[in-house]
Amino acid sequence: MTITVPGPTLGVVGGGQLGRMLAEAAAPLGVETIVLDPTPDCPAAPVARDQIVGDFDDPDAIGRLADRADALTYEIELADPDHLADASEAADVPVHPTPETLRTIQDKFLEKEMLTEAGIPVPEYRRVDSVADLEAAVEEFGAVMLKAREGGYDGRGNVPVRSPEEAEDAIETVGSADDPAALAEAFVDFEREVSVIGVQGDGEVRTFPVGENVHEEEILRETVVPARTSEAVKERAQTVAREVLDALDGRGVFGIELFETPEGDILVNEIAPRPHNSGHWSIEGAVTSQFEQHARAVLGWPLGSTRQRAPTVSANVLGTVDETRPAELAGVEAVLEAESAHLHWYGKDSVRPLRKMGHVTATREDGTPADVTALLESTRELRDALTFR
Amino acid sequence: MTITVPGPTLGVVGGGQLGRMLAEAAAPLGVETIVLDPTPDCPAAPVARDQIVGDFDDPDAIGRLADRADALTYEIELADPDHLADASEAADVPVHPTPETLRTIQDKFLEKEMLTEAGIPVPEYRRVDSVADLEAAVEEFGAVMLKAREGGYDGRGNVPVRSPEEAEDAIETVGSADDPAALAEAFVDFEREVSVIGVQGDGEVRTFPVGENVHEEEILRETVVPARTSEAVKERAQTVAREVLDALDGRGVFGIELFETPEGDILVNEIAPRPHNSGHWSIEGAVTSQFEQHARAVLGWPLGSTRQRAPTVSANVLGTVDETRPAELAGVEAVLEAESAHLHWYGKDSVRPLRKMGHVTATREDGTPADVTALLESTRELRDALTFR
Numbered sequence: 076m077t078i079t080v081p082g083p084t085l086g087v088v089g090g091g092q093l094g095r096m097l098a099e100a101a102a103p104l105g106v107e108t109i110v111l112d113p114t115p116d117c118p119a120a121p122v123a124r125d126q127i128v129g130d131f132d133d134p135d136a137i138g139r140l141a142d143r144a145d146a147l148t149y150e151i152e153l154a155d156p157d158h159l160a161d162a163s164e165a166a167d168v169p170v171h172p173t174p175e176t177l178r179t180i181q182d183k184f185l186e187k188e189m190l191t192e193a194g195i196p197v198p199e200y201r202r203v204d205s206v207a208d209l210e211a212a213v214e215e216f217g218a219v220m221l222k223a224r225e226g227g228y229d230g231r232g233n234v235p236v237r238s239p240e241e242a243e244d245a246i247e248t249v250g251s252a253d254d255p256a257a258l259a260e261a262f263v264d265f266e267r268e269v270s271v272i273g274v275q276g277d278g279e280v281r282t283f284p285v286g287e288n289v290h291e292e293e294i295l296r297e298t299v300v301p302a303r304t305s306e307a308v309k310e311r312a313q314t315v316a317r318e319v320l321d322a323l324d325g326r327g328v329f330g331i332e333l334f335e336t337p338e339g340d341i342l343v344n345e346i347a348p349r350p351h352n353s354g355h356w357s358i359e360g361a362v363t364s365q366f367e368q369h370a371r372a373v374l375g376w377p378l379g380s381t382r383q384r385a386p387t388v389s390a391n392v393l394g395t396v397d398e399t400r401p402a403e404l405a406g407v408e409a410v411l412e413a414e415s416a417h418l419h420w421y422g423k424d425s426v427r428p429l430r431k432m433g434h435v436t437a438t439r440e441d442g443t444p445a446d447v448t449a450l451l452e453s454t455r456e457l458r459d460a461l462t463f464r
Numbered sequence: 465m466t467i468t469v470p471g472p473t474l475g476v477v478g479g480g481q482l483g484r485m486l487a488e489a490a491a492p493l494g495v496e497t498i499v500l501d502p503t504p505d506c507p508a509a510p511v512a513r514d515q516i517v518g519d520f521d522d523p524d525a526i527g528r529l530a531d532r533a534d535a536l537t538y539e540i541e542l543a544d545p546d547h548l549a550d551a552s553e554a555a556d557v558p559v560h561p562t563p564e565t566l567r568t569i570q571d572k573f574l575e576k577e578m579l580t581e582a583g584i585p586v587p588e589y590r591r592v593d594s595v596a597d598l599e600a601a602v603e604e605f606g607a608v609m610l611k612a613r614e615g616g617y618d619g620r621g622n623v624p625v626r627s628p629e630e631a632e633d634a635i636e637t638v639g640s641a642d643d644p645a646a647l648a649e650a651f652v653d654f655e656r657e658v659s660v661i662g663v664q665g666d667g668e669v670r671t672f673p674v675g676e677n678v679h680e681e682e683i684l685r686e687t688v689v690p691a692r693t694s695e696a697v698k699e700r701a702q703t704v705a706r707e708v709l710d711a712l713d714g715r716g717v718f719g720i721e722l723f724e725t726p727e728g729d730i731l732v733n734e735i736a737p738r739p740h741n742s743g744h745w746s747i748e749g750a751v752t753s754q755f756e757q758h759a760r761a762v763l764g765w766p767l768g769s770t771r772q773r774a775p776t777v778s779a780n781v782l783g784t785v786d787e788t789r790p791a792e793l794a795g796v797e798a799v800l801e802a803e804s805a806h807l808h809w810y811g812k813d814s815v816r817p818l819r820k821m822g823h824v825t826a827t828r829e830d831g832t833p834a835d836v837t838a839l840l841e842s843t844r845e846l847r848d849a850l851t852f853r
Contacts, residue, residue: 078796079853080809080822099488102511105793105809105822121513122491362804362827377800384773384829404494407467411766415751420469420494433469433494438751440773464468 080105083374084124086144086168088131088159089151090117092421092431093350093366096358097150098123100366106374111140118422134158141166148172148327148373150349152181153226171373172275172325172348180348184224184258193322195315196342198334199261204254206246210239212259219259223249233293235262263342265334269302271316272354273329274368277375280320281368283361284383285309286353288332289451294429297390297455298353299447300360300383304335311341319343328369330354352391352431359417359436360387385438386447390458392420394430402426403464410435410457426463435461469494472763473513475533475557477520477548478540479506481810481820482739482755485747486539487512489755495763500529507811523547530555537561537716537762539738541570542615560762561664561714561737569737573613573647582711584704585731587723588650593643595635599628601648608648612638622682624651652731654723658691660705661743662718663757666764669709670757672750673772674698675742677721678840683818686779686844687742688836689749689772693724700730708732717758719743741780741820748806748825749776774827775836779847783819791815792853799824799846815852824850 082105087094090112098108098119107124110117113131120126125143129136132155141147141162147170149159156174163170179185190197201212203221212219213236223232234245236259246255268290272283287302288295302309316331323329323346330351332344354365363371363379371378392404402425410418420433437454439446471494476483479501487497487508496513499506502520509515514532518525521544530536530551536559538548545563552559568574579586590601592610601608602625612621623634625648635644657679661672676691677684691698705720712718712735719740721733743754752760752768760767781793791814799807809822826843828835 076797077794078800079792079794080796080807081791081811082796095491099491099511102484102488102811103806103808105796105807105811107510121496122488122511124510362829371800377797379800380803382804382829402470403468405466405468407469407471407494408465408766411467411760411768414769415771417492418469418494419492422470422491422494440751440771 078376082106083145084109084143085370085373086140086147087111087119088137088140088147088149088154090114090119090123090126091150092118093150094119095122095421096366096419097350097369100364101370104367104370106370109140109143111136121422131155132158134161137162138165141168144168146171146373148369149177152177152348156181172323172327172329176324177348180346182224183222186346187258189322190319190343193318195318195322196340198263198342198344201259203257203259206242209236209242209246209255209257209259213239213242216259216261218262220262221245221249222258222260224256224258263334264337266337267302267304267335268332268344269304269312269335270330270332270351270353271312272351272357272365273316273320273331274372274378274381275320275323275326275329276372276378277326279378280317281378281381282313282316283354283357283365283381285312286356288353294393295352295391297388297451298356299451300356300387301447303447305339308335308339308341311339315341315343319346323348326372326375328354328365328372355419355434356387356389356436358419359438360384385440386450387436387438388447388450388454389434389436390454391431392433392435392458392461394426394428394432394463396426396428396463399425399427402432404432404461405464406461409460413437413457415439416454416457467765471495472534473498473532474759474762475529475536476500476508477526477529477536477538477543479503479508479512479515480539481507482539483508484511484810485755485808486739486758489753490759493756493759495759498529498532500525510811520544521547523550526551527554530557533557535560535762537758538566541566541737545570561712561716561718565713566737569735571613572611575735576647578711579708579732582707584707584711585729587652587731587733590648592646592648595631598625598631598635598644598646598648602628602631605648605650607651609651610634610638611647611649613645613647652723653726655726656691656693656724657721657733658693658701658724659719659721659740659742660701661740661746661754662705662709662720663761663767663770664709664712664715664718665761665767666715668767669706670767670770671702671705672743672746672754672770674701675745677742683782684741684780686777686840687745688840689745689776690836692836694728697724697728697730700728704730704732708735712737715761715764717743717754717761744808744823745776745778745825747808748827749773774829775839776825776827777836777839777843778823778825779843780820781822781824781847781850783815783817783821783852785815785817785852788814788816791821793821793850794853795850798849802826802846804828805843805846
């Protein structure tokens, strides 16, 4: 295969921070990016070639994106798989990962079914189509997490249910009693949450080192790489991640969230068919970032090295505010002054409670893997000193 | 000092590859970039917030840039210092490095005088205002390099003169016999060319490790970091670079080109008041790139670490063509497949003989400094396999 630059133009459904970092990674490769996003001047707009302002499920807008692109992808699960498939066919441009994979992952129940059929370990679960289904699941598992089959993220659409009496209210919260379309998942008593960012290219598969994810209120706060767990667990996580990639169609980066049980087993929690928050560390921490890998993979280009360059921690800058207001982050000087710390501001105009506004990454070239705990603490301190005015 | 993001908007005169990489480095810091460049859709345009199409010396265009910016800088010596000073004053926005520094560096004779007055070692030189001046210089030094005082770069505007008989023709080449406005520099019998990228911030100065520059036909081909020379020479180069920075006004990155003589002495060759081709290695090879440093310095923000992350080589992708044509570079797959190699395509529409079209950087995390020779060879191979169609 001969690859030439200027390369193909990438059409991306979604222009949030993932689209922004994708455009930043693609430009040096000679690959221009056009994003489709409903918010005028979305985060990716200033660094992308162009933005088409339109909804993620607007077939006309997706068609216009396809007409201007040589390959299609998406940075948000809300992309519409049917319209993507139609636009791909009409404009004769490939879309990756495949709409079929997106359709499966959009539905938490279908995702679990697909994994189970592939023999991949997941927490126990039951499909919930009625209050009675949920009551039965609670009786069986003791306590469950009720999840809307579609549309939930960052814990939204998830409700813990600890007794059959709570079932009816829980169903109302995630959907409607008539058509709950939910999933009940047995609570997993996990030791820690880890993730593997995997890349499926044209006939090749690569994975990044295992990251350890620190969540609070079901929102990712920090990722620590390498994960502070045993080599055996890390190997198991890599094996499971490769099995997941084998079960998925279409090229691209996949964020694979995993539970490590007290026994050292690995269960798949969720899969994102796109670059993932827990892979942001790779921009400074790995030879090739997850964003560059996604561009390479979607285009069918050779994948880059996933080798880790140094122990790395990324810490999310979330909207620590009570209500929405114009975004102005103070205290940045401490990040700028710190040795080996990097600010990533996503360019969002307004800050909302817990909105992802940016992240801070710190590396420690001369450190040992054990030093990542100290690195986690110092990176948290830098992040926590940032305040919204 | 409290620093907030979104940060100031940077107005940059020039939108070539340096402006492009500056915009790419500034975006994650929450700093947007507007470039001024005469070529519509210049290399920086797709990754910058906006481009003002206008000449580098168009006072009206520079004024419009200043009106939309919070700080001004330039990525090309052709920027007009008087217009920059006027626009800075009219719009009340700072410009760095100072117009005075730009004015001095634009004139190779004034640059040498400034260095000499500061006690900084430079090759012997004479001001040339007539054929007779040049003849006298040749008599004195044996052989000289005649350089136009203004406007030359990449060896253009330079003519070697080996005997008084060649003086008249040489003068005609670099200027006119009536007003030669040139400089005669004694040939330096140098061991190697090295450079130091220095950064002058708000009350702090930092320098990157010494790079070794390989030139051919007076055009930079590769930079090897660390330079393959003695620790004593590297220390001397650092000392001289800091003296140069002390002698210059205004914040920003300065590319300081040096000669190492056979005796291990260091002489200053030329200074660029901006990020420099020999500092491109820092994007992957250092904790903070020269482009991020330039943005930080111009804004008066704290400087980042200049620590080297790994032995690094950058190799320029020059226009290996006989005549101008649309740019299409083939053979990119070898760069993509190589371990730890990175492509940087500048997005220029057409390729001209020896035009700078991009560069390839390779790092070697596990290498010793001695391995840089092998790294230089492998990086050259990757670069040399790239061909323009």
